[in-house]
Amino acid sequence: MAVVFLLYVIAEVAAVWAVGSVVGVLGTIGLLIAGAFVGSWLARREGGKAMRAFMATAQSGRNPEKELTDGMLVALGGVLIMLPGFVSDVLGLLFLLPPTRSVARRFWLRRAEKRAIRYANQRRGPVMVVDSEVVAEEPRPKNHPVIEGRIVEG
Structure with missing residues (x-):
């Protein structure tokens, strides 16, 4: 697990370095902040949809495994979006869409x-x-x- 975390940190630093060399320091900081705001808005929207779908399925008496898993993945995507870095933003976005x-x-x-x-x-x-x-x-x-x-x- 420590190796995976180390590889993740190296990937994040490399991604920030690459983006920073293309758009500059202020552009990189702006992209990270914009990604956090857009990601949190998307996580809130998709989380609400997942909650409404879960409630409707549970009230109808059907098995809500799909909706429950969607809610878990949206929560994981929201956490990943909030972490600073481009790799975590992309992974979080994949769980939110x-x-x-x-x-x-x-x-x-x-x-x-x-x-x-x-x-x-x-x-x-x-x-x-x-x-x-x-x-x-x-x-x-x-x-x-x-x-x-x-x-x-x-």
Whole structure:
């Protein structure tokens, strides 16, 4: 994790240096301040949309996983926009714009599903569920290796 942070800091310094050499010191500072203001406005707007969509979905009784993930990604994008630097501004903007946020949402939900299956297998062993009924459950000893499986719902 320390290596990733170090690479991030190096990328930010390089980006500020490159922009500063093209537009000058005052131009660079102006761009950083403008990026923070525009990003915070966009984060507030998209956060409100995500909250309204979450409330509507929850009130209708549907699963709000898409809306909840959108809200999380908008919050992450807002934090990244507020960090000084051009690399964090670009990453934050990617999380704030709906087309790129949908790509990040699909990746995040797929990753969460894999982790949930892995966690379930570690805690109770492989289980197969069909039509909300447990079909097979194999007890496993403490040192038994974890078997990757899928939870099937009808």
